[in-house]
Amino acid sequence: MFRKLLIANRGEIAVRVIRACRESGIRTVAVYSDADRNALHVRMADEAVHLGPAPARESYLDIPKVLQAAKRTGAEAIHPGYGFLSENAVFAQACADSGIVFVGPPASAMRILGSKTSARRTMEKAGVPFVPGSTHGLTLEQARVEADRIGYPVMLKAAAGGGGKGMRLVKTETELASAYENAVSEATRAFSNGEVYLEKFIKQPRHVEVQVLADSHGNTVHLCERECSMQRRHQKVVEESPSPVLDDGLRARMGETAVRVAQAAGYVNAGTVEFLLDADRNIYFLEVNTRLQVEHPVTELVTGKDLVHLQLHVAAGGKLPFEQKDVRIQGHALECRIYAEDPDNQFFPSPGLITQLNEPAGPGVRVDSGVYAGYTVPLDYDPMLAKLIVHAGTREEAIRRMERALSEYVVGGIKTNLGLFHRILNDAEFRSGNMDTGSLDRMLSMTPTASAQTKNKEIQIAAIAAVMFAMRSNSHGGRTKPTANGASSFSSVASHGQTTEPSGWREAARRESLR
Ligand code: MV4
Numbered sequence: 001m002f003r004k005l006l007i008a009n010r011g012e013i014a015v016r017v018i019r020a021c022r023e024s025g026i027r028t029v030a031v032y033s034d035a036d037r038n039a040l041h042v043r044m045a046d047e048a049v050h051l052g053p054a055p056a057r058e059s060y061l062d063i064p065k066v067l068q069a070a071k072r073t074g075a076e077a078i079h080p081g082y083g084f085l086s087e088n089a090v091f092a093q094a095c096a097d098s099g100i101v102f103v104g105p106p107a108s109a110m111r112i113l114g115s116k117t118s119a120r121r122t123m124e125k126a127g128v129p130f131v132p133g134s135t136h137g138l139t140l141e142q143a144r145v146e147a148d149r150i151g152y153p154v155m156l157k158a159a160a161g162g163g164g165k166g167m168r169l170v171k172t173e174t175e176l177a178s179a180y181e182n183a184v185s186e187a188t189r190a191f192s193n194g195e196v197y198l199e200k201f202i203k204q205p206r207h208v209e210v211q212v213l214a215d216s217h218g219n220t221v222h223l224c225e226r227e228c229s230m231q232r233r234h235q236k237v238v239e240e241s242p243s244p245v246l247d248d249g250l251r252a253r254m255g256e257t258a259v260r261v262a263q264a265a266g267y268v269n270a271g272t273v274e275f276l277l278d279a280d281r282n283i284y285f286l287e288v289n290t291r292l293q294v295e296h297p298v299t300e301l302v303t304g305k306d307l308v309h310l311q312l313h314v315a316a317g318g319k320l321p322f323e324q325k326d327v328r329i330q331g332h333a334l335e336c337r338i339y340a341e342d343p344d345n346q347f348f349p350s351p352g353l354i355t356q357l358n359e360p361a362g363p364g365v366r367v368d369s370g371v372y373a374g375y376t377v378p379l380d381y382d383p384m385l386a387k388l389i390v391h392a393g394t395r396e397e398a399i400r401r402m403e404r405a406l407s408e409y410v411v412g413g414i415k416t417n418l419g420l421f422h423r424i425l426n427d428a429e430f431r432s433g434n435m436d437t438g439s440l441d442r443m444l445s446m447t448p449t450a451s452a453q454t455k456n457k458e459i460q461i462a463a464i465a466a467v468m469f470a471m472r473s474n475s476h477g478g479r480t481k482p483t484a485n486g487a488s489s490f491s492s493v494a495s496h497g498q499t500t501e502p503s504g505w506r507e508a509a510r511r512e513s514l515r
Pocket residue numbers: 131155162163164165199200201202203205207229231234276286287437
C-alpha cells in the first residue's frame with residue numbers, strides 16, 4: 001500500500017479520502033488555494049501544499065503545480081476526487097509519466113470514454129445497447145440525413161460533453177440548422193472541440209447509474225445501481241439506492257451490461273455507468289463517469305463496501321477482495337446534497353460565514369461534510385457544503401430517518417437548500433418511487449400553498465425544538481422535565497417559540513430556521 005498520498009481536491013470529498021487514508025495508515029498531503037487556507041481538508045491532512053490563487057485554473061486545475069506538490073512531498077499516489085482534474089486523461093497520463101499512481105482508471109480508458117462518439121463505437125462493438133443515433137461527429141448535412149433516419153425529436157450532443165453541457169433538443173427539421181450552429185459553438189467554447197453527434201430523444205427518461213469496480217487482474221464487478229432522477233439543471237439533489245423502479249431481473253441485466261461496458265473500455269478502478277431507462281423499461285447506455293461520484297455513499301451503505309478503500313487497494317495493484325456473488329443490497333439508502341444556495345432566489349449561491357452548525361447523527365445517519373462552524377464558504381467553487389446520507393431497512397424507513405436527521409440539521413449564517421427537502425421527501429411522485437428527470441422541476445413549479453407554508457413553519461419550529469431538546473439533554477445529562485401542563489419543553493417551545501433559558505446558540509438557531 002502507499003505510504004503517502006496527495007489529494008488533488010477540496011471540500012467534503014478531500015475529507016472523505018483523508019479519512020480512508022488514515023484508516024489505512026497512509027500519510028496525506030492536502031493542496032489548497034488562497035481561498036482555502038482555513039479549509040477543513042487542509043486542517044485534517046498530515047501536510048498541506050499551497051498551490052496558488054483562488055481561481056481553479058491557477059490552483060486545483062494546474063497540472064504542473066499539482067504534480068510538483070506530489071514530487072516535493074514524496075507522495076506516491078494522487079486521488080483526484082470528483083470534478084477538477086478527476087476526468088482529465090492528460091492529467092492521468094502525466095501522473096503515469098512521472099511515476100505517480102493516479103487513483104482512477106488508466107488514461108487510455110479515460111480517452112475512450114471521454115469522447116462520447118468513441119465510447120458509442122466501443123459499445124457498438126461490444127454489443128451494449130446505447131441510445132440509437134450516430135457514432136461519429138456530423139456535419140450539418142450528415143445530421144439532416146441521420147435525423148431523418150432515426151426520426152424526430154432528436155438530441156444534438158457534444159462528443160466532448162457529458163452532464164448536459166452542449167446538448168440541444170431538436171423537435172423538427174426546421175430547427176435543426178440553428179440548433180446545430182448553437183451546439184457546435186457551445187461545444188467549441190466549453191471543450192475546445194466542436195464535434196457534435198445525434199441521438200434519438202428519449203422522453204421523460206429515468207436516470208439510473210451502476211457503480212462498477214475493476215482491478216488490474218481482469219476482475220470486474222458491479223455494486224448495483226443508484227437512482228438519480230431527482231435533479232435540477234443536471235445538478236442532482238436527492239439520490240438513492242436501490243432504485244425503486246428496478247426489479248431483480250432488470251437490476252441483473254443492467255449490472256451485467258455495466259460490467260461489459262467497463263471491460264470493453266479496459267477499465268480499472270471505480271467508475272459509474274449511466275443509463276437512461278424509458279417508459280417501456282428499455283435501458284440505454286449513456287456515458288461513463290470515470291471517477292468516484294458525489295453520491296457514492298448510498299452504494300457504500302447498502303452494499304457494506306468502502307469504495308475509497310477499494311479504490312486505493314486496486315490502485316496499489318491489489319485484487320478485488322470479493323466476487324459478484326458476494327454483492328448484495330441490504331436495506332435502502334438516501335442522500336440529500338446540502339448546498340449553500342438560496343431556494344427563494346433562483347438557487348443563487350450563498351457563500352459566507354457559517355455562524356452555527358449542528359450536523360445530525362444517530363442510528364443510520366452519515367454526514368460527509370467539508371465545513372465547520374466559523375468557516376467562511378468561498379464563492380470560488382461549487383457551493384455544496386455536505387451530504388446527509390441515511391440507511392434503513394426499507395425506503396419508507398429511510399425517508400422517515402432522513403426527515404428526522406434533517407430536523408436536527410442547523411446551518412446558521414448562510415442560506416441553504418435544507419428547507420427544500422421536506423417538500424421533496426413528501427412529493428407524491430417521489431413517494432411513489434416512480435420519478436423521472438422532470439419530477440423536481442414539476443414540484444418546484446408549483447408554488448407551495450399557504451397551508452403548505454404553514455405546515456413547513458410548524459415543522460421548522462418542531463425541528464428547532466428537537467435540536468434544543470437534544471442540547472438540553474446533553475447539557476443536563478438527563479431528560480427534560482415536563483412542564484406544569486404536562487407538555488415537554490418540546491411542545492412548549494413549539495407553541496411559544498422561546499425557551500426558559502435563552503442562549504446565544506438557541507436564539508441564533510431559531511432565527512436561522514424561521515427565516
Ligand atoms: C438524453 C435525454 C433524452 N434523450 N439523451 C442529460 C445529461 C446527460 N448525461 C444526458 N442527458 C440526457 N440525455 C437522449 N437521447 C435526456 C437527458 C436528460 C437527463 C439525463 C440524466 C439526468 C437528468 C437529465 C435531465 C434532463 C435531460
